[in-house]
Each structure stands twice: as C-alpha cells, then as structure tokens.
Amino acid sequence: MAHLELIEVSKTYGAVRAVDRVSLAIAQGERVALLGPSGCGKTTTLNLIAGFLLPEGGTIRIAGRDVARVPAHRRNAGMVFQSYALFTHLTVADNVAFGLRMRRVPVAERARRVGEALALVRLEGLGNRYPRQLSGGQQQRVALARALVIHPAILLLDEPLSNLDAKLRQEMRMELVEILENVGITTIFVTHDQEEALGLSDRVAVMNEGRVEQVGTPSEVYEEPATPFVAKFLGESNVLFGRVLTGGTGEIVCVVDGGHRLRSDRRADIRPGDRVEIIIRAERVQFTERPAGLANSFPVTLEHVLYLGGDIRYLARLGEHRLIGVEKNRGDGKVLKPGQAIHVEWAARETLVAPVR
Numbered sequence: 001m002a003h004l005e006l007i008e009v010s011k012t013y014g015a016v017r018a019v020d021r022v023s024l025a026i027a028q029g030e031r032v033a034l035l036g037p038s039g040c041g042k043t044t045t046l047n048l049i050a051g052f053l054l055p056e057g058g059t060i061r062i063a064g065r066d067v068a069r070v071p072a073h074r075r076n077a078g079m080v081f082q083s084y085a086l087f088t089h090l091t092v093a094d095n096v097a098f099g100l101r102m103r104r105v106p107v108a109e110r111a112r113r114v115g116e117a118l119a120l121v122r123l124e125g126l127g128n129r130y131p132r133q134l135s136g137g138q139q140q141r142v143a144l145a146r147a148l149v150i151h152p153a154i155l156l157l158d159e160p161l162s163n164l165d166a167k168l169r170q171e172m173r174m175e176l177v178e179i180l181e182n183v184g185i186t187t188i189f190v191t192h193d194q195e196e197a198l199g200l201s202d203r204v205a206v207m208n209e210g211r212v213e214q215v216g217t218p219s220e221v222y223e224e225p226a227t228p229f230v231a232k233f234l235g236e237s238n239v240l241f242g243r244v245l246t247g248g249t250g251e252i253v254c255v256v257d258g259g260h261r262l263r264s265d266r267r268a269d270i271r272p273g274d275r276v277e278i279i280i281r282a283e284r285v286q287f288t289e290r291p292a293g294l295a296n297s298f299p300v301t302l303e304h305v306l307y308l309g310g311d312i313r314y315l316a317r318l319g320e321h322r323l324i325g326v327e328k329n330r331g332d333g334k335v336l337k338p339g340q341a342i343h344v345e346w347a348a349r350e351t352l353v354a355p356v357r
C-alpha cells in the first residue's frame with residue numbers, strides 16, 4: 001500500500017489549471033522529487049499535500065487516510081520552506097521546539113527531542129544562537145530539524161537548497177541524503193534543479209503544465225525519457241527537425257535540412273513522411289579527429305570551444321543545425337581547436353525521434 005497517494009488531484013486558479021488530474025503513489029520511506037520548470041505545478045502539488053491549498057477534485061491519502069479536506073495542522077506533515085521561515089526572535093532550540101510546544105509536549109520530553117533533532121542535523125552546541133548568527137547551510141539544517149522533531153508521517157521540502165551558493169549546495173546535498181537515509185521518512189521535495197532531483201531521490205516525477213509527464217528512477221527518466229519534453233528538459237540536448245524516410249519498427253532513418261540522414265534504433269510511433277524532432281543529449285555526442293564508425297557520423301568544422309575546467313564544450317554546425325557536445329576534461333591537453341576539420345558522431349540508440357505536435 002502506498003504511504004502517500006494522490007488520485008486525479010486537480011487545482012485551478014481562474015482559467016489556469018495549475019494541477020491537472022495528477023496521480024502519484026509513494027511508498028513508505030521513499031524519496032520522490034517533483035521536478036519541472038517554473039509554473040509547472042510542482043509547488044502547488046506540494047501545497048495540496050501539505051494542506052495549505054484545497055483541491056477542486058481528487059483524493060489525497062496519507063497512510064490510507066483521505067486528508068484532502070483535513071486542515072494542514074492535522075495532517076502530521078513536516079514542512080521545510082524555501083525561505084526556511086525561521087523565527088528571528090527565537091533561538092535555534094526554541095525554533096526547533098516550536099511545533100512541540102504547539103502540541104503541548106512536556107518540557108523534559110521537548111528538551112530531549114530538540115537535542116536529538118539538533119544532533120541529527122549536526123548542530124549540537126548551537127541551540128542558544130539566533131538564526132542571524134548562522135550560515136545559510138546551518139539555517140537550512142535548523143529548518144529541517146524543526147520539521148523532523150515532531151516525528152511527521154511525511155516530510156515536505158520546497159526548493160530546500162535553492163538559497164545556498166553552488167559550493168554549499170553540493171555539500172548540503174550529500175548531508176541531506178545522509179540525514180534522510182537515517183530517518184527513513186517518506187519525503188517529497190520540489191526542485192527545478194535537475195542534479196538535485198536526480199541525486200536526492202529514489203524516483204523523480206517530471207511535471208509540465210500541471211501534469212506528470214513521467215515517473216521513474218533517476219536513471220529511467222534520464223536514459224529512457226517517455227516524452228520529448230522529458231528528453232529536452234533533463235540534461236542538455238541537441239534538437240533537430242526533419243522528416244522520416246523509413247521507420248516505425250527496426251531502424252528509423254530521418255533526413256534533416258541539408259540532406260543529412262540520421263539513424264535511430266529506438267522504437268517510436270511514427271510513419272514515413274512524418275515531421276519529427278530529433279533529440280540527442282550533448283554528452284553523448286562525440287567530436288573526434290578519428291571517427292569510430294558509429295551509426296551517425298558526419299564531417300564538420302568546429303566553430304567554438306569553451307573550456308569550463310572539468311568540462312569541455314564543443315560547438316559545430318551540421319548544415320543549418322547547431323550541434324553541442326560536452327566531454328570531461330581528461331587533463332591530457334588534447335583539446336580540439338576552433339576551425340579544425342573533425343567528425344561528429346553518436347550511436348543510433350542515442351537518437352530519440354518524436355513526432356512534431
């Protein structure tokens with residue numbers, strides 16, 4: 001049985017359907033990311049689960065109980081807000097204890113649980129400080145401790161790392177994984193950061209225009225995207241347009257502007273003559289002086305090279321189309337040069353073909 005279940009949940013704002021018949025089942029202890037661009041409905045979905053908004057239709061169950069019309073304070077959900085929402089006039093310990101005081105937990109028990117929560121997020125000894133005396137990462141951990149100390153049935157995180165700088169975000173990502181694994185609580189978090197969603201979750205629900213486009217493990221949604229939107233939203237992709245020459249079953253051959261023929265061995269619901277978009281992830285495109293004879297291999301002239309430290313980005317044109325490739329910097333100094341005549345190539349399985357709608 002799912003620990004948290006959404007069945008055909010909808011929410012509208014005037015003429016805008018922010019959440020459009022969303023269904024999602026989350027197991028006990030599972031971590032699920034709601035991932036998508038701004039305005040896709042992920043935060044509205046989180047607020048519906050929390051009880052801050054009421055749905056126009058559908059069912060929300062927590063541990064088998066329908067809570068769609070239950071007030072937020074009776075859902076036993078812990079929430080970490082994007083802004084952390086700490087009380088600036090209260091100490092760290094008092095911030096963490098706030099939910100326990102509202103539940104009239106006895107003083108001794110309250111003190112014990114606050115100490116355990118601060119130890120869990122590695123803030124022992126900082127209970128007497130005020131939020132203004134803490135770093136951004138420490139404030140984030142106080143907010144997490146405050147949510148966990150009430151022993152909630154589910155934990156909800158709204159863009160938990162978005163207020164941190166890039167380096168601290170990387171560090172906190174690892175800490176958050178360790179904390180959530182230790183507590184084993186059912187967790188749903190909202191993010192527009194793909195690395196955060198893929199790195200923190202057991203499964204990812206990719207949302208677009210109020211709907212769930214695909215739910216799967218991080219590797220499933222990345223390697224086997226169910227829709228063109230998922231393929232283009234996750235990672236960085238090259239998108240070309242063309243027409244199908246042969247395909248439907250077996251090898252698909254498409255022709256793009258300039259007459260280049262692109263091959264795919266993925267299944268697709270297309271027929272010869274269909275107008276299609278062709279999607280290839282940037283890190284699967286190879287720029288090389290010595291082609292390996294992959295199914296898609298074309299001579300090009302390299303236009304631009306961007307040195308980004310850990311990565312090298314290459315840009316070339318295939319007829320009217322721009323192709324970007326990203327490879328790891330191996331540190332051997334073998335970086336291609338702009339203006340160099342090279343080959344661009346990729347395997348047939350890396351070509352995703354979808355009809356233009």
